[in-house]
Amino acid sequence: MGHAGMPPALAAAIEALGTLPGIGPKSAMRLALHLLQRSQDEARALARMLEELHEKVGFCDQCGAFAEGSCCSICADERRDGGLICVVEQPVDVLIMERGGGFAGRYHVLHGRLSPIDGMMPESLRIGTLDRRIEQGARELILATSATVDGEATAHYLARRFHGRVPRISRIARGVPEGGELEYLDEYTLQRAIDQRVVWE
Secondary structure, eight states: OOOTTOOHHHHHHHHHHTTSTTOOHHHHHHHHHHHHHSOHHHHHHHHHHHHHHHHHEEEOTTTOOEEESSSOHHHHOTTSEEEEEEEESSHHHHHHHHHHOOOOEEEEEOSSOOBGGGTBOGGGSTTHHHHHHHHTTOSEEEEOOOSSHHHHHHHHHHHHHHBTTBSEEEEOOOOSSTTOOGGGSOHHHHHHHHHTOEEOO
């Protein structure tokens, strides 16, 4: 897309916005023009928020979810059941699972899934920290990895690793769409997937 007759700062903003996922050239231009029409204070406030994203948001030392500081709000919540651990692939999966609002346990984020082709081996994932949490006493491990080939392989690996070390290991039930990532499931389907989880045989 050409930028003839456009101030360089506006062209640069459009190009930067166009690198975001799901934002094409037209959407990028609309967003940049919208920001230009807002007050300078509002634009500065947005810029500050974007700066603070990297400065403030990291990962929880215990579960690996997004956190400001060393502990996330879920691990810090005494009302959550520490004996019920739901294992997911990515921090965003925790946000998605929490949308349903019906899960009372805690999470463990692997930060990936087993994929030897991509060099993702067990030691690449946060499995050592899960070992330590299991040793502290967990009643149930819910495997909520994606229904992809790698996600299933990860669930199988974890089920074998923790067999006999946790009283109950289960896998979330899957409705339509099969073979998908968690983010494509709506809140109701996710809630049902947890409620109708099946014991791993």
